[in-house]
Amino acid sequence: xxxxxxxxxxxxxxxxxxxxxxxxxxxxxxxxxxxxxxxxxxxxxxxxxxxxxxxxxxxxxxxxxxxxxxxxxxxxxxxxxxxxxxxxxxxxxxxxxxxxxxxxxxxxxxxxxxx
Amino acid sequence: xxxxxxxxxxxxxxxxxxxxxxxxxxxxxxxxxxxxxxxxxxxxxxxxxxxxxxxxxxxxxxxxxxxxxxxxxxxxxxxxxxxxxxxxxxxxxxxxxxxxxxxxxxxxxxx
Numbered sequence: 303x304x305x306x307x308x309x310x311x312x313x314x315x316x317x318x319x320x321x322x323x324x325x326x327x328x329x330x331x332x333x334x335x336x337x338x339x340x341x342x343x344x345x346x347x348x349x350x351x352x353x354x355x356x357x358x359x360x361x362x363x364x365x366x367x368x369x370x371x372x373x374x375x376x377x378x379x380x381x382x383x384x385x386x387x388x389x390x391x392x393x394x395x396x397x398x399x400x401x402x403x404x405x406x407x408x409x410x411x412x413x414x415x416x417x
Numbered sequence: 418x419x420x421x422x423x424x425x426x427x428x429x430x431x432x433x434x435x436x437x438x439x440x441x442x443x444x445x446x447x448x449x450x451x452x453x454x455x456x457x458x459x460x461x462x463x464x465x466x467x468x469x470x471x472x473x474x475x476x477x478x479x480x481x482x483x484x485x486x487x488x489x490x491x492x493x494x495x496x497x498x499x500x501x502x503x504x505x506x507x508x509x510x511x512x513x514x515x516x517x518x519x520x521x522x523x524x525x526x527x528x
Contacts, residue, residue: 344520345520357514358515405450
């Protein structure tokens with residue numbers, strides 16, 4: 303069974319640009335969560351999607367958005383990039399969501415650098 | 418806000434020694450999970466312990482949970498260089514709508 307796939311692995315953007323990151327969950331998993339990881343703040347929860355619906359959202363500005371498709375693949379978008387958005391963005395999938403006591407399966411992440 | 422906080426932030430030991438990491442959390446939980454992250458990679462699930470369990474084992478890992486103290490510990494016995502990684506505890510947020518991670522303990526095992 304293929305694991306969680308995130309693309310691209312590395313991305314360099316400049317301030318003001320927008321970026322779209324992609325995540326393909328494990329086959330059969332319907333929940334996809336996104337996290338931002340920085341050295342200072344650690345892992346911060348962005349949002350979680352289940353069956354194409356955003357169920358939960360963390361405390362991030364509206365510049366951060368996401369969506370999930372019918373095949374459970376998910377994308378997250380960051381508009382008007384700021385230097386502080388430089389981070390490792392991690393996607394995780396599970397059958398119905400880690401908060402239900404299930405384990406999350408993580409991708410290798412997308413390392414975003416904003417110059 | 419962080420639900421879990423790991424302690425210590427960093428730990429350096431020799432191969433063969435045991436490593437103990439602690440996690441404290443703020444509100445009542447249904448379960449607590451531990452994950453490992455190798456440098457710059459995704460997290461890997463290690464073990465889950467439910468609120469009605471006090472101890473759980475998986476190979477060289479031993480996890481304890483004390484709900485009265487709102488704390489958990491992860492013990493890695495007979496550490497190996499390959500155990501060098503960051504270790505995170507994760508719990509539900511207060512509303513039960515997200516899995517929240519602590520800032521992690523960075524373990525360095527030298528040979």
